[in-house]
Amino acid sequence: xxxxxxxxxxxxxxxxxxxxxxxxxxxxxxxxxxxxxxxxxxxxxxxxxxxxxxxxxxxxxxxxxxxxxxxxxxxxxxxxxxxxxxxxxxxxxxxxxxxxxxxxxxxxxxxxxxxxxxxxxxxxxxxxxxxxxxxxxxxxxxxxxxxxxxxxxxxxxxxxxxxxxxxxxxxxxxxxxxxxxxxxxxxxxxxxxxxxxxxxxxxxxxxxxxxxxxxxxxxxxxxxxxxxxxxxxxxxxxxxxxxxxxxxxxxxxxxxxxxxxxxxxxxxxxxxxxxxxxxxxxxxxxxxxxxxxxxxxxxxxxxxxxxxxxxxxxxxxxxxxxxxxxxxxxxxxxxxxxxxxxxxxxx
Amino acid sequence: xxxxxxxxxxxxxxxxxxxxxxxxxxxxxxxxxxxxxxxxxxxxxxxxxxxxxxxxxxxxxxxxxxxxxxxxxxxxxxxxxxxxxxxxxxxxxxxxxxxxxxxxxxxxxxxxxxxxxxxxxxxxxxxxxxxxxxxxxxxxxxxxxxxxxxxxxxxxxxxxxxxxxxxxxxxxxxxxxxxxxxxxxxxxxxxxxxxxxxxxxxxxxxxxxxxxxxxxxxxxxxxxxxxxxxxxxxxxxxxxxxxxxxxxxxxxxxxxxxxxxxxxxxxxxxxxxxxxxxxxxxxxxxxxxxxxxxxxxxxxxxxxxxxxxxxxxxxxxxxxxxxxxxxxxxxxxxxxxxxxxxxxxxx
DNA sequence: ATTAGCACTCGACACTTTAGAGTGCTAACA
DNA sequence: TGTTAGCACTCTAAAGTGTCGAGTGCTAAT
Numbered sequence: 001x002x003x004x005x006x007x008x009x010x011x012x013x014x015x016x017x018x019x020x021x022x023x024x025x026x027x028x029x030x031x032x033x034x035x036x037x038x039x040x041x042x043x044x045x046x047x048x049x050x051x052x053x054x055x056x057x058x059x060x061x062x063x064x065x066x067x068x069x070x071x072x073x074x075x076x077x078x079x080x081x082x083x084x085x086x087x088x089x090x091x092x093x094x095x096x097x098x099x100x101x102x103x104x105x106x107x108x109x110x111x112x113x114x115x116x117x118x119x120x121x122x123x124x125x126x127x128x129x130x131x132x133x134x135x136x137x138x139x140x141x142x143x144x145x146x147x148x149x150x151x152x153x154x155x156x157x158x159x160x161x162x163x164x165x166x167x168x169x170x171x172x173x174x175x176x177x178x179x180x181x182x183x184x185x186x187x188x189x190x191x192x193x194x195x196x197x198x199x200x201x202x203x204x205x206x207x208x209x210x211x212x213x214x215x216x217x218x219x220x221x222x223x224x225x226x227x228x229x230x231x232x233x234x235x236x237x238x239x240x241x242x243x244x245x246x247x248x249x250x251x252x253x254x255x256x257x258x259x260x261x262x263x264x265x266x267x268x269x270x271x272x273x274x275x276x277x278x279x280x281x282x283x284x285x286x287x288x289x290x291x292x293x294x295x296x297x298x299x300x301x302x303x304x305x306x307x308x309x310x311x312x313x314x315x316x317x318x319x320x321x322x323x324x325x326x327x328x329x330x331x332x333x334x335x336x337x338x339x340x341x342x343x344x345x346x347x
Numbered sequence: 348x349x350x351x352x353x354x355x356x357x358x359x360x361x362x363x364x365x366x367x368x369x370x371x372x373x374x375x376x377x378x379x380x381x382x383x384x385x386x387x388x389x390x391x392x393x394x395x396x397x398x399x400x401x402x403x404x405x406x407x408x409x410x411x412x413x414x415x416x417x418x419x420x421x422x423x424x425x426x427x428x429x430x431x432x433x434x435x436x437x438x439x440x441x442x443x444x445x446x447x448x449x450x451x452x453x454x455x456x457x458x459x460x461x462x463x464x465x466x467x468x469x470x471x472x473x474x475x476x477x478x479x480x481x482x483x484x485x486x487x488x489x490x491x492x493x494x495x496x497x498x499x500x501x502x503x504x505x506x507x508x509x510x511x512x513x514x515x516x517x518x519x520x521x522x523x524x525x526x527x528x529x530x531x532x533x534x535x536x537x538x539x540x541x542x543x544x545x546x547x548x549x550x551x552x553x554x555x556x557x558x559x560x561x562x563x564x565x566x567x568x569x570x571x572x573x574x575x576x577x578x579x580x581x582x583x584x585x586x587x588x589x590x591x592x593x594x595x596x597x598x599x600x601x602x603x604x605x606x607x608x609x610x611x612x613x614x615x616x617x618x619x620x621x622x623x624x625x626x627x628x629x630x631x632x633x634x635x636x637x638x639x640x641x642x643x644x645x646x647x648x649x650x651x652x653x654x655x656x657x658x659x660x661x662x663x664x665x666x667x668x669x670x671x672x673x674x675x676x677x678x679x680x681x682x683x684x685x686x687x688x689x690x691x692x693x694x
Numbered sequence: 695a696t697t698a699g700c701a702c703t704c705g706a707c708a709c710t711t712t713a714g715a716g717t718g719c720t721a722a723c724a
Numbered sequence: 725t726g727t728t729a730g731c732a733c734t735c736t737a738a739a740g741t742g743t744c745g746a747g748t749g750c751t752a753a754t
Contacts, residue, residue: 061717149498252596408703410748695754696754715734
C-alpha cells in the first residue's frame with residue numbers, strides 16, 4: 001500500500017503536529033505550519049482520502065484529524081527519518097551515569113533510569129537470565145557445623161548465594177570434595193542444563209559417599225534450579241502522568257497496575273523482540289496485552305560479546321515521539337552492550 | 348485538653364462517619380445514624396464548639412464538618428478503642444503467605460504486600476540493616492588467577508558478595524590466610540565497627556606481607572563499607588488511587604513521586620518510630636515530609652530475637668481507618684518478628 | 695439546657711447559550 | 725482535470741444561568 005507523495009506529506013504533517021501538540025489537527029493548521037504549497041481546501045480533500053484509507057480518523061465532526069494505528073505504522077515504516085544522535089547529545093546522556101559504577105545491577109538500573117528520563121516515557125529493562133548463563137564457579141562455604149553457603153558464580157558475573165543446612169555427618173573436607181567435583185564436572189555448562197542433569201552428572205563420582213551427600217546434593221540441586229528469574233527494571237512510570245492522554249484517572253490506574261506486574265513487563269519485552277537483534281516498534285492495538293491497546297512500545301536487545309542477553313523497552317502513548325524514542329533506545333542498547341563488554345573484559 | 352463526654356461522642360461520630368463516607372458530615376446525619384439521644388440542633392451547638400476548639404472544620408459554609416488533624420489526633424489518642432483481631436482474621440491473613448518461603452527477602456516482600464492488600468493503603472517495610480548486623484563469616488573465594496569473590500555473611504543471615512581484582516603476586520594460600528585472619532579478628536563485630544577499623548585491626552597481623560596485601564585489603568575494606576543500605580520494600584501504592592481524596596491527578600503525581608524516592612521512604616519510617624518499639628501514628632501536618640501533609644502514617648518496628656532490626660509503615664490519607672490500620676500493623680509486626688525468629692532458629 | 699423553626703449561604707448540577715474550529719460541498723477558475 | 729474560495733453546517737468546549745438541597749447559625753419557646 002503506497003501513497004502518492006502529497007498524501008505522504010500530509011500524513012507526515014498530521015502525525016508530526018499531533019505528536020507535538022496532542023490536539024486533533026485541521027487542514028488549516030497544516031496549510032499554515034507546513035509548507036505544502038496548496039490551500040487548506042486541497043488538503044481537506046487529501047485528508048478525506050486518507051481517512052477513507054484508514055490512516056487517520058476524526059474524533060468528532062467538528063474536530064481535526066488524528067492518526068490511527070495504521071497511520072502511525074505507515075509513519076514508522078516509511079515516513080520517519082531515523083535520527084542519529086550528535087556527539088554532544090551522546091556525551092550529555094553518558095554524563096547521566098554516576099561515575100562510580102559498582103556492579104552490573106547498578107549499571108542496568110541506571111541505564112533504565114536514564115532512558116526513562118530522556119525519553120520522558122516509562123522504561124523497562126530486562127537483565128541477563130541467570131539460567132541461560134554458564135557456570136563459572138560453585139563453592140560450598142562452611143559457616144558452622146550445620147550450616148553452609150552455596151555460592152554460584154556465572155560467566156557473566158552474576159552471583160547467587162543460598163544458605164543450606166548440613167547433615168551432622170558431613171565434614172569440611174567432604175564439602176571441599178563436593179565443590180571440587182562439581183567444578184570439575186560442571187564448569188562451563190549452562191545452568192539450565194545443569195538444572196536438569198546435576199544428579200546424573202556427579203552421581204558416579206560421589207556414589208561411594210552417596211548416603212552422606214544425598215541430602216546435601218539435593219539442597220544444592222535446588223539452589224541451582226531456583227527460579228532466579230531474570231530481573232526486570234522499571235523506571236519513569238510517572239512520566240505517563242505528563243501525557244495528556246492520561247488525564248483520566250482510570251486509565252492511569254489500569255496502566256500503572258499493569259506495569260506493577262512483572263510478568264506483563266516480560267511479555268511486553270518479549271513480544272516485540274524475541275531476543276533477536278534490532279529495534280521493534282509495536283503500535284497501539286498491535287499490542288497483545290489488553291490495556292495497552294492505546295500505548296506503543298519500542299523494544300531492542302543488548303548483547304554481551306555478541307550474545308543477546310537482555311532487552312530494553314520504552315512504553316508511551318500511541319502518540320509517541322517515535323523518531324526520538326527509537327534513536328534513544330538504539331543508542332542506549334548500543335552503549336549498554338559496550339559497557340557490559342567493558343565490564344566482563346573479553347572473557 | 349479534655350472534652351466533656353457528649354463532645355467526645357459527637358467528635359467520634361463525625362470522625363467515624365467521615366472515615367466511612369469521605370463526605371463532610373452534618374448535624375442531621377449524626378442525629379440520625381448515631382444514637383446520641385439529642386436533636387440535630389444540640390449537636391450543631393456542640394459542633395460549633397468543637398470547631399472553635401479546632402477539632403473539626405468546615406470546608407465551606409453550607410457543608411458539614413470534617414475532622415482536622417487535631418481532631419484525628421484526639422481520636423487516635425483518646426477515643427479509638429484498639430481492636431484486636433480474631434483468630435479467624437489472623438488465620439485468614441496468614442493464609443496470604445505463599446507457603447514455600449525461600450529467603451528473608453521473600454518473607455519481607457510478602458509481608459509488605461499483604462499489609463498493603465488488607466489495609467488498602469500503601470505499605471512500606473524496611474529490611475534489616477546490613478551495617479548494623481554483626482559479622483558471622485567472611486571469605487575470599489578465588490575464581491581464577493586474577494579474580495576473587497568476597498563473601499560477607501552476617502549473623503542475621505544476610506549475604507553480600509562482590510567480585511574483586513587480585514594483584515598478580517597473590518596466591519591462593521594468601522587468600523586463605525587473609526580469610527582466616529579476618530574471621531579470627533572480626534567475627535562477631537558489627538559491620539559498622541568493622542568499616543571504621545578494618546585496616547587497623549589486622550594491619551599488624553598481616554604487616555609482614557603488607558606490600559602484597561595492600562590493594563587487596565583495600566578492596567575488601569571497600570566491600571565491607573559499601574553502602575549496602577537497608578532495602579525498603581514498597582507495595583500497594585496504587586491503593587491510594589481508590590481514595591476519593593486522590594481524585595486529583597496532581598496530588599497523585601506528587602505523592603507517587605515521593606514514594607518513588609527511597610530516602611523519603613526511609614525518612615517516613617524513621618520519623619515515627621526511631622527504632623523504638625511500639626506503634627506510632629503520624630497525622631497530616633505532623634508529617635515532616637512536605638507533600639505528605641495530608642497523609643497519615645502508621646509505623647512500627649519488628650524484632651529478631653528481641654533486637655529491633657527493621658520497621659513497617661502504612662501510608663494513607665489523613666482520613667484513614669486508624670483502628671483497622673493500627674490493628675493490622677501491630678499484628679503483622681508481631682507475626683513478622685515471629686517468622687524471623689523461626690528463620691534464624693535461636694542462634 | 696434543649697429544641698423547633700426559620701432565614702440564609704453556598705456548592706452541585708442541569709440546562710442554555712455562544713464562540714470558534716473544522717468540515718464537506720459546490721461552483722468558479724487555470 | 726486538479727485546485728481553490730466561499731459558505732452552510734456540525735459539533736464541542738466554555739461560559740453563563742437557574743434551581744435544588746444540604747447544612748448552618750440564630751432566635752425564641754419550652
